[in-house]
Amino acid sequence: MEGWIFFLFNGIVYGLLLFMMSSGLTLIFSMMGVLNFAHASFYMLGAYFAYQISTITGFWPGLIVAPVLVGCIGALVERYFLRTVHRHGHVAELLFTFGLAMLIEEAVVLIWGRNPVPYTVPPDLDFALFQIGGMSYSAYKIFMMAVSITMFVFLYGVIARTRIGQIIQAALTHPETVGTLGHNVPRIFMLVFGAGTGLAGLAGVIGGNAFVTEPGMARALGTIVFVVIIVGGLGSLTGAFIASLLIGVIQTTAVAIDVSLTDIFATVGLDLRNVPLHELWSKRISDVAPILPYLFMVLILVLRPRGLLGTRDS
Amino acid sequence: MKHVLRSAILGAAMAAVASAFVPIAASAETVRIAYIDPLSGGFANIGNAGLAHFRFMVDKLNAEKALPDGLTYEIVPFDNKINAAESLTVLQSAIDQGIRYIVQGNGSSVAHALVDAIDKYNNRNPGEELLFLNYAAIDPALTNEKCNFWHFSFDANVNMKVAAMTDYLVERPEIKKVYLINQDYSFGQAVAAAAVKIIAEKRPDIEIVGNDLHPLIKVKDFSPYVAKIQQSGAEAVITGNWGNDLSLLVNAGKDAGLDVEWLTFYAGLLGGVSALGDAGVDHVRQISEWHANVPNAEMDPIVTEFKQLYPEFDWAYYRVGTLMNMLTKAVNEAGSPDPKAVAFKLEDMRLPTPVGEVWMRKDDHQMFQQLYLATLAKGMKFDLENSGIGFKTDQEFTLESTVLPTSCEMKRPE
Incomplete structure (x- = not known):
């Protein structure tokens, strides 16, 4: 069953990357109530900044500098645009972040062109660390896992255990009370938005070279990230963590299952080959694997609209 | 008076707009x-x-x-x-x-x-x-x-290209197991169907050890597919994938230490070589009608x-x-x-x-x-996308060898 261990491992790595993407999104939502459609665009910016930095200094400085740069851009966006739009309600916010996503994509095309850029895994980590069942496992993937887990522990610690975390949470539900206590609530929101986008930037730095850095990367990941936070429960960090892992594992292990509903029913003597929609039943599970997360989302929305660990029905 | 002026302006504006949209008569020249x-x-x-x-x-x-x-x-x-x-x-x-x-x-x-x-x-x-x-x-x-x-x-067309790939496999008797992975739409399905049919005709000893279809541009992580390919023991993979679906697949293969020949249609498509990088060198082949390193004095300039x-x-x-x-x-x-x-x-x-x-x-x-099967290689005379990587011919196929029968019943005008 070494093959299954490999599949499981792959699922966990992919899930952890999804978590890095979605943690910032769910953080911003839980703190500010803003659903940021441009979140994946900040992921893309992280990847492109890291590529640009890596052409000058190599990979490692970019790991720090690129997320900070992305976070600064995020904070500026909050300070000068989102804060103004915020007054006009959630619809205006959604439209603004939607437009921002397109703007960032076009800006990336203008600066770096439409073709993928050659952003590659650093040579220090580009080797096989160990083998499972004849399949080698690259050191970079383990590095991705480590970064992601560290991030979860750190974030959880900050929000649940520190004074800053308490102020941030209080500012969400009782902004005026927090304001009268002498805290600058708008600045707290700006910092949260900056931190959230910075996390997306970090995901871009380590995901951009594992996959492909090109102008379509934001759009490609944008939808799956929303699936994660809806399944996990809007605003729940732990929920996002569990949902990311679940979706990662479901998707990768499903690829390994080469049976269809027709085959399953055939084992109990039922022939589905001539019934209506027989093409649908004869699709193998492996063929529909990438669609399963969306199916999962629909099921969650029907059975438990608040998500696995969500606290509000919205 | 005011009305007359306004309608005159409106009329002029409409005429200007209309003239901008009048189709320019196809000039004889x-x-x-x-x-x-x-x-x-x-x-x-x-x-x-x-x-x-x-x-x-x-x-x-x-x-x-x-x-x-x-x-x-x-x-x-x-x-x-x-x-x-x-x-x-x-x-x-x-x-x-x-x-x-x-x-x-x-x-x-x-x-x-x-x-x-x-x-x-x-x-x-x-x-x-x-x-x-x-x-x-x-x-x-x-x-x-x-x-x-x-x-x-x-x-x-797909059938001709797959037939040429199979002719190449005839020259490589050590390849016994072939895996098919394609995008789930008309083109990818055509590649899979052609490969199953033509390989059975020309190299019946080859076993098709896998035939996967995955949704178009939806898959980010190809490592589970790579694990399947590895477990199947395939020595060559035929894929019609293009764009990110190809580069992510080949890169996931490289990460997992998968040692196969990739027989592709579109490795040289714009953006492909940049995204593949070194993962493609010496492993990825493409079937096409020409590539820049076919020695030819007329084409070089x-x-x-x-x-x-x-x-x-x-x-x-x-x-x-x-x-x-x-x-x-x-x-x-x-x-x-x-x-x-x-x-x-x-x-x-x-x-x-x-x-x-x-x-x-x-x-x-x-x-x-004519068709060429060519491998991505370094140090070639002409590279692609300034990457230092270009194509190197493995095998050339004559016009005659690519001719397949057709089921076309064409209706011709008088």
Whole structure:
């Protein structure tokens, strides 16, 4: 069953990357109530900044500098645009972040062109660390896992255990009370938005070279990230963590299952080959694997609209 | 008074707008060609690369005064956003502008839609026929069960390319297990079906150890597919994947230490080599009608000149040159740019090209040409996308060896 261990491992790595993407999104939502459609665009910016930095200094400085740069851009966006739009309600916010996503994509095309850029895994980590069942496992993937887990522990610690975390949470539900206590609530929101986008930037730095850095990367990941936070429960960090892992594992292990509903029913003597929609039943599970997360989302929305660990029905 | 003035201004404005939209009457001096391909969105770079090829050829032929009676070519670009419905809208505006030649390549679904629409239009408007010259859509149905007199195909179709790949496998008896992984849409399914059929005919000892279809551009992490390929013990993988679906697949294979030959259709597609990087070198092969490192004194200056004019692209569509040269020959032989007369001249045409003769079969309007199987390699004379990586020929296939029978029953106009 070494093959299954490999599949499981792959699922966990992919899930952890999804978590890095979605943690910032769910953080911003839980703190500010803003659903940021441009979140994946900040992921893309992280990847492109890291590529640009890596052409000058190599990979490692970019790991720090690129997320900070992305976070600064995020904070500026909050300070000068989102804060103004915020007054006009959630619809205006959604439209603004939607437009921002397109703007960032076009800006990336203008600066770096439409073709993928050659952003590659650093040579220090580009080797096989160990083998499972004849399949080698690259050191970079383990590095991705480590970064992601560290991030979860750190974030959880900050929000649940520190004074800053308490102020941030209080500012969400009782902004005026927090304001009268002498805290600058708008600045707290700006910092949260900056931190959230910075996390997306970090995901871009380590995901951009594992996959492909090109102008379509934001759009490609944008939808799956929303699936994660809806399944996990809007605003729940732990929920996002569990949902990311679940979706990662479901998707990768499903690829390994080469049976269809027709085959399953055939084992109990039922022939589905001539019934209506027989093409649908004869699709193998492996063929529909990438669609399963969306199916999962629909099921969650029907059975438990608040998500696995969500606290509000919205 | 005020009213009169206002309506006068309105009238003038309307006249100005109307005149801007009046189709410029097709002047006798230009043969205009509508280029219908994606020019915005995620595939814009590929559409723009094709457009650059056509512009280059048109400028060259106009400078040589290749057309009779002082005629010149003009390329008119139309953005179809790689969408069949959008393509029909822009086809209509091309017709409104009096354009009678259509070229398109990206997406067999688009090509099918255009063939249908053009066939209907030509039946209803005798004397004003349109002609569709397809430079890259390679669904075999286009020159088999869905063949049409007004459509000519200048790229080898899926069946021909898979047959050539199989001829290569015949030379490599040590390959016993082949894995198929393709995108789940008409083209990917055609590749899978052709591979299953043709390998069983030519190399019956080969076992197809896997046949996966995955959704188009939806998969980010290909490592589970790679694990399946590894467990199957495959020595070669045949894939029609292109774009990120190819580079992510090959890169995931490299990460997992997968040692297979990748037999592909589109590794050299714009953006492919940059995204593949070193993972593709010596492992990834492509079947195509030409590549820059086929030694040829006539082609080398074209490659260099094209790169100077369009630095972001490489000369990759050899067949675009062939297409324009065949069209020019047909117009000269017909003595007029009338699409119907030209279509009859294109049928059964043979034309010498720098690397060999090509032939447009009359039965199905499928063009036959030499094919090359080539591997990505470093240190070649011409590289792609300034990556230092270029193609190196493994095997050459003659025109004759690529000829396959057709099921086309073509209806010809009077």
